[in-house]
Amino acid sequence: AALERTLDWAKAERADLILIGEHPPLDPAGMLIDDYPYRLDTGIAPDRPFCIRIVAYSRTPIVGGAIHDGPGPNHRPILTLAVSVADRTLNIIAAHPVPPHTTSLTQERDRHIALLSAHTREPFVLAGDFNVTPWSPGFKAIPGRRVGAYLLAPTWFNNLPLLGLPIDHIMVSPTLKPSQYRVAGPTGSDHRAIKARVHLAAKQ
Numbered sequence: 120a121a122l123e124r125t126l127d128w129a130k131a132e133r134a135d136l137i138l139i140g141e142h143p144p145l146d147p148a149g150m151l152i153d154d155y156p157y158r159l160d161t162g163i164a165p166d167r168p169f170c171i172r173i174v175a176y177s178r179t180p181i182v183g184g185a186i187h188d189g190p191g192p193n194h195r196p197i198l199t200l201a202v203s204v205a206d207r208t209l210n211i212i213a214a215h216p217v218p219p220h221t222t223s224l225t226q227e228r229d230r231h232i233a234l235l236s237a238h239t240r241e242p243f244v245l246a247g248d249f250n251v252t253p254w255s256p257g258f259k260a261i262p263g264r265r266v267g268a269y270l271l272a273p274t275w276f277n278n279l280p281l282l283g284l285p286i287d288h289i290m291v292s293p294t295l296k297p298s299q300y301r302v303a304g305p306t307g308s309d310h311r312a313i314k315a316r317v318h319l320a321a322k323q
Contacts, residue, residue, distance in 0.1 A: 121307030126151055126176070128303050132314050136202060137176040140215040140248045140287075141310075147174045159184040161196040169193045169217050169224075173247075177202055187238065190230040193217055197231075199238050207319050210243040218250045232260045239263070242319055245290040248275070248310065252284050263290030266315040267300025274302060274311045289315040296320065 122143055129137045130151060137155065144163055155176035164170040173196055175181065184200040198213040216231035217224050228250055235245060239262045251257045253269050266289045273283025287310060291297060299316035306312065 124306040
């Protein structure tokens with residue numbers, strides 16, 4: 120139900136691309152098929168702690184979609200793809216490093232974030248639950264600049280808004296200009312969806 124409400128919200132917001140960082144074990148093939156006929160799916164996650172599934176839903180054809188293993192021992196996937204915007208190509212990266220519950224998990228999270236630079240090509244959008252807040256040291260290693268203000272706009276632990284944390288981020292490369300940022304209301308997930316509108320710079 121939380122997934123359906125989140126997808127409905129994104130559709131109502133007229134999103135061109137939807138990235139779900141913890142897709143439940145449901146087949147995405149038939150979801151929003153009339154409006155988002157293109158998708159890229161990392162596949163059903165193994166039934167182990169800290170394993171996740173990422174799915175991209177797109178209104179426009181996906182070009183060069185690929186799935187990359189994150190660092191061990193959990194090997195959370197990194198999704199890369201490109202979409203066409205007018206006559207330009209926009210590169211997309213979706214990631215979800217592990218939560219920093221222990222020292223070893225924190226180290227894995229940081230290795231995961233360090234890998235992301237190898238997958239960024241101008242112009243790019245990098246999005247996901249990074250399990251790190253903007254004021255944490257690990258945040259500085261995430262490529263790009265964050266879209267939107269994060270103070271008083273928690274994205275996780277949202278049943279207690281005053282205690283929530285902004286750990287979900289949309290990052291963009293220097294050639295992209297953001298013009299909108301919005302945090303959704305509750306959908307039943309422990310995270311809130313976030314939306315950004317970004318624009319490619321005109322060709323010189």
